Amino acid sequence: LIDKLKSLVLNDKSMAIGVINVLAEDEQMRQELIDNDIVLVLMQYCLNDANASEDILIESFGLLRNLIIEEGYDIIKFIWDNDIWTIVENSLNKIIISFDYLINHTNEGSSDDKPKKSLSKAKIQSLYEFSENLFTLIIMLITSDERIFDFVFNNSGGDNNSGGNKIDPIVQFALNLIDSHMNNKLRLSKKLFNTLLELLFQLSTESVSFVQKLSTSFDWDK
Numbered sequence: 292l293i294d295k296l297k298s299l300v301l302n303d304k305s306m307a308i309g310v311i312n313v314l315a316e317d318e319q320m321r322q323e324l325i326d327n328d329i330v331l332v333l334m335q336y337c338l339n340d341a342n343a344s345e346d347i348l349i350e351s352f353g354l355l356r357n358l359i360i361e362e363g364y365d366i367i368k369f370i371w372d373n374d375i376w377t378i379v380e381n382s383l384n385k386i387i388i389s390f391d392y393l394i395n396h397t398n399e400g401s402s403d404d405k406p407k408k409s410l411s412k413a414k415i416q417s418l419y420e421f422s423e424n425l426f427t428l429i430i431m432l433i434t435s436d437e438r439i440f441d442f443v444f445n446n447s448g449g450d451n452n453s454g455g456n457k458i459d460p461i462v463q464f465a466l467n468l469i470d471s472h473m474n475n476k477l478r479l480s481k482k483l484f485n486t487l488l489e490l491l492f493q494l495s496t497e498s499v500s501f502v503q504k505l506s507t508s509f510d511w512d513k
Contacts, residue, residue, distance in 0.1 A: 293327055297336045301344055308337060308350040315357060330358065330369055338378045345417050348382070352424035359431050367435045376442070376457075379429060386422050387464055393418070394476055419480040426486045429461065434493050444498070458494070458501075465490055466509050473513050 292314075295307035311329065314320045337343055337351040359366045393410065432439050443457045465487045471477040472484055479487075495502045 293324070293329060293332055296332050301342070301347065304337065304340075305344065305347050305350070308333075308347055308354065312350055312354050312357070315354060315361075318361075321358070321361060325358070325362065325366075330355070330366060331373065334370065334373055334375065334378065338382075345421060349417060349421045349424060352382075352421070352428060356424055356427050356431070359428075364435060367432060367439075371432065371436070371439055375428075375432070379425065379432075382421075382425050383461065383464070386418070386425065389418050390422075390464075390468065390477075394471060416480070419483045423480070423483045423486045426465070426483075426490055430486075430490050430493050434497065440497060444501075462491070462494070462505070470509070470513075 292307045292311055295303045296311075298304050298307075311324065315324055315329075333351055333355060337347055338355075340347075343351075355366075355370070393415065433443055434440075445457055468477065468479060469484070469487055472479040491505065495505065
């Protein structure tokens, strides 16, 4: 199965990641997968694969999230040392482009008379699931290690300058999605909406200056 994750045939890769996700629920099998470098293979051949389908990316981020939940800090340290943040930023850029298209070029939540295209419910649901998995991973990374927190907050040492370049686009995007949902431009899934709120909450518990900045950057009266 792990060898199939390295395959150039997307169907083989998709089948393998789906089965591995199920197997990883078993503690003994999960340890076997970890001992056979599942995390590194996952990062190199799935999350870093420009040709990977959205389903493969969703399953891969979901597996990574579950491994972190079950195995804790060791997995986080490993993926951080193997440059998971580059994967996070690349995936975030893909999601931003997809949501921009969804808001501006489809009839999802549209109230004007311009002709719009339609996206299938399955496509929209996949985007929401992909986004939820990615934001959950970001929350796990930021809240697990002071070193990671400082990096994401632009090496600020925590509260000194928590408006760093790494965190700003993430927070701004999250706020834009929340605002679009409340203004009925989008109908986000409940899971994704709650994950976005969780992100803001977790960052707020880590940094006073983040709270101060956030209080002036959004219409909270809504």
